[in-house]
Every structure is written in structure tokens, then in C-alpha cells.
Amino acid sequence: MNNSDEPPPAQGQRVPALRAWAKRNFSRLIYFLLGASNRIRLPTPSVLPIAGAVVGLYSGLAAGLFSNLIGVMSGITFSAAELASALKPQRLRTLMESLSSARWHLEYALVGVPLALGALLLARVIEPGGPRDEVKRRLRLLALLTLGGLSLYYPLVGLAAVNAVFGHAHNLPAALPHLPWWLVLLAPTLGGLAVGRLLRDRPETHGHGLPEVVRAVKSGANVVPADRGLLKLIASAITIGSGGSAGREGPIVYGGAAFASSVGRVLGFSRRELSILLACGAGAGISASFNAPIAGAVFAMEIILREFELRVFSPIILASVAGTLVSRGVLDEAPMLNRVNYELVSGRRWAACARACSCS
Numbered sequence: 315m316n317n318s319d320e321p322p323p324a325q326g327q328r329v330p331a332l333r334a335w336a337k338r339n340f341s342r343l344i345y346f347l348l349g350a351s352n353r354i355r356l357p358t359p360s361v362l363p364i365a366g367a368v369v370g371l372y373s374g375l376a377a378g379l380f381s382n383l384i385g386v387m388s389g390i391t392f393s394a395a396e397l398a399s400a401l402k403p404q405r406l407r408t409l410m411e412s413l414s415s416a417r418w419h420l421e422y423a424l425v426g427v428p429l430a431l432g433a434l435l436l437a438r439v440i441e442p443g444g445p446r447d448e449v450k451r452r453l454r455l456l457a458l459l460t461l462g463g464l465s466l467y468y469p470l471v472g473l474a475a476v477n478a479v480f481g482h483a484h485n486l487p488a489a490l491p492h493l494p495w496w497l498v499l500l501a502p503t504l505g506g507l508a509v510g511r512l513l514r515d516r517p518e519t520h521g522h523g524l525p526e527v528v529r530a531v532k533s534g535a536n537v538v539p540a541d542r543g544l545l546k547l548i549a550s551a552i553t554i555g556s557g558g559s560a561g562r563e564g565p566i567v568y569g570g571a572a573f574a575s576s577v578g579r580v581l582g583f584s585r586r587e588l589s590i591l592l593a594c595g596a597g598a599g600i601s602a603s604f605n606a607p608i609a610g611a612v613f614a615m616e617i618i619l620r621e622f623e624l625r626v627f628s629p630i631i632l633a634s635v636a637g638t639l640v641s642r643g644v645l646d647e648a649p650m651l652n653r654v655n656y657e658l659v660s661g662r663r664w665a666a667c668a669r670a671c672s673c674s
Contacts, residue, residue: 366629374640387555505556523564543572570599
């Protein structure tokens with residue numbers, strides 16, 4: 315009998331031994347990781363910067379939503395005649411080019427989705443009981459907020475591309491001389507009536523927005539309901555889009571702080587931490603709206619918190635940078651405020667400037 319094709323006994327015994335060793339050590343690794351996960355703690359100082367980044371993400375989305383709502387209202391109000399040509403081949407080609415050139419930033423999903431799914435898996439693996447329940451709840455909430463932000467980001471990018479063709483690029487001051495007089499009078503009137511009807515039963519949403527946030531932080535209440543923030547954004551978008559007189563910084567500050575207030579209360583933060591998170595939302599709203607992350611962070615620390623301590627620096631900076639990154643993807647490089655070119659022709663204008671400063 316020829317046994318030349320059979321493996322030697324030593325080699326036949328080595329493979330099962332290696333498999334048993336690998337299985338035994340893999341089981342030990344799993345038990346070690348499970349035990350380590352049950353010892354995880356998420357103290358507030360470590361959660362606050364992460365929560366600030368999530369608040370910045372949603373503040374950037376709110377800024378993009380606000381700007382696009384203004385573009386939709388402006389396009390419907392003052393470009394209704396152009397909507398009839400929307401199905402023309404040339405306009406459709408322009409729309410496809412706008413969609414293809416939009417900044418989709420797929421890397422956000424490639425990074426955010428695995429992190430969020432990993433946090434959900436970790437929250438499921440951790441055993442319940444004691445302080446671990448708070449860890450599980452915070453992990454689950456932050457992961458769901460991240461996934462929700464990503465699910466809102468890409469539709470907003472598409473809406474911004476559509477607005478760039480049909481409404482967002484509408485320049486109202488340049489179009490005013492070419493509009494019929496009755497539309498110039500009727501559009502702001504109808505917009506004001508719509509906003510008045512929308513806010514008639516919600517007097518608490520009246521006001522600029524910024525003083526209300528400063529008052530909430532100063533009083534220690536730190537409660538700015540999220541529904542009020544969303545309602546103020548919608549009402550302000552209708553006002554601005556229909557040609558009314560309103561500013562953009564107040565509503566976006568209020569909207570960012572309202573979302574931050576809701577997130578902070580759900581995460582169980584203290585009053586002091588809630589005030590920091592409200593400043594994160596307000597600063598991220600300014601950063602996202604005006605593409606100015608440093609100015610937004612300084613605004614949050616100087617106007618909202620009125621302090622420059624190190625513990626408030628990291629969450630506010632993370633929120634401002636996250637808001638700016640998201641809004642640049644949604645709004646592209648379109649400025650919210652157009653710069654007015656000014657040239658000093660004569661030195662005599664300094665006298666007029668000095669007189670204006672002395673009078674003020």
C-alpha cells in the first residue's frame with residue numbers, strides 16, 4: 315500500500331492545534347472587549363466636545379435649510395414667469411450640470427456612518443445596569459443624531475443645486491427695476507400676512523432672536539424649545555424671500571441655540587454645560603451662515619457666554635468648524651452678504667467719518 319500522498323502525522327496534528335489555539339484566543343479577546351465595554355464611562359467633559367460637534371453639524375444644516383428656503387420663496391415670488399421654462403432642454407442640462415458639480419462630500423458618509431454604527435453596536439453590547447445605562451443612552455443618541463444629520467445633508471445639497479438654477483441665485487436688488495410695480499407692493503404684503511398668520515398664536519417666537527438666547531443663558535434657564543427655533547427660521551425665510559425687511563443672523567442664532575438646548579437636555583447636562591452648548595449652537599449658526607468659523611467662535615464666547623475659559627474653547631471651536639464644513643457643502647461658496655466695494659477718493663472724507671463717530 316502506497317502512503318506517499320498522505321500528510322505526515324505531525325503536520326496533520328498541527329492544523330487542528332492551531333485552529334483550537336486561534337479559537338481559544340479569539341474567545342478571550344471577545345470576553346476582554348466585552349468586559350472593557352462594561353467599564354466604559356462617558357463623563358460630561360468628554361461628551362461635551364462631541365455634543366458640540368453634533369450641534370455644529372445641525373447648525374450648518376439649519377443654515378443651509380434657511381438659505382434654501384429663502385431661495386425657494388424668492389424664486390416662487392419673483393421668478394414665477396421663469397418657472398414655465400423649467401422643462402426646456404437647455405434648462406434641464408443646466409440643472410444636471412449643477413447637480414454634478416455640487417459638493418456632495420461622500421467622505422462625510424464614509425466616516426460618519428461606520429462611527430455611528432459602531433457606537434450603536436457598542437451601546438447594544440454594553441450590559442445594562444447602574445451608570446452603564448447612561449453610557450448606552452448617550453452613545454445611542456449621539457449615533458442617531460449623526461445618522462440623522464447625514465440623511466439631511468445630501469437632500470439639502472441637491473436642493474441647493476436646484477436653487478442655484480431656479481431661485482437661489484436670484485438677485486432681488488438687481489431685479490427690482492424690472493419687476494412690475496404691483497408685484498413689488500403685493501409680494502411683501504402677502505409675505506407679511508402669511509408670517510402674521512403663522513405666528514399669531516405663538517407670541518413667544520416674536521423678537522430678533524439673539525437677545526432671547528443671551529437672556530436664556532444669563533438667567534440660567536437655558537431652555538430654547540426646538541419647535542420655536544424651526545418656526546422662527548421658516549417665518550424669517552418667508553419674510554426675506556418675499557422681499558420683507560429682516561435680518562438673517564438673529565433667526566440662525568436662535569435656531570442653532572434651540573437645537574443645542576434640546577440636545578443638551580436629552581443628554582442630561584447640567585445648567586452650566588447647557589449654557590456652553592447653547593453658545594456652541596449660536597456660534598456654529600454664525601459660522602455656517604457667514605463662512606467665518608473664528609468669528610463665530612469669538613461671537614459665542616464674547617457675546618453669549620462672556621468668558622474665554624479653556625473648558626469652553628474646545629466644544630465651541632468644534633461646533634464652529636463643523637457648522638462651517640457642512641454649510642460650505644450645502645451652500646457652496648455663495649456669500650450670504652455681498653461685499654460693497656469702497657474706495658477712499660479724498661482725504662476730506664475722514665472729517666465726515668470723525669463727525670459720524672462723535673455723534674454716535
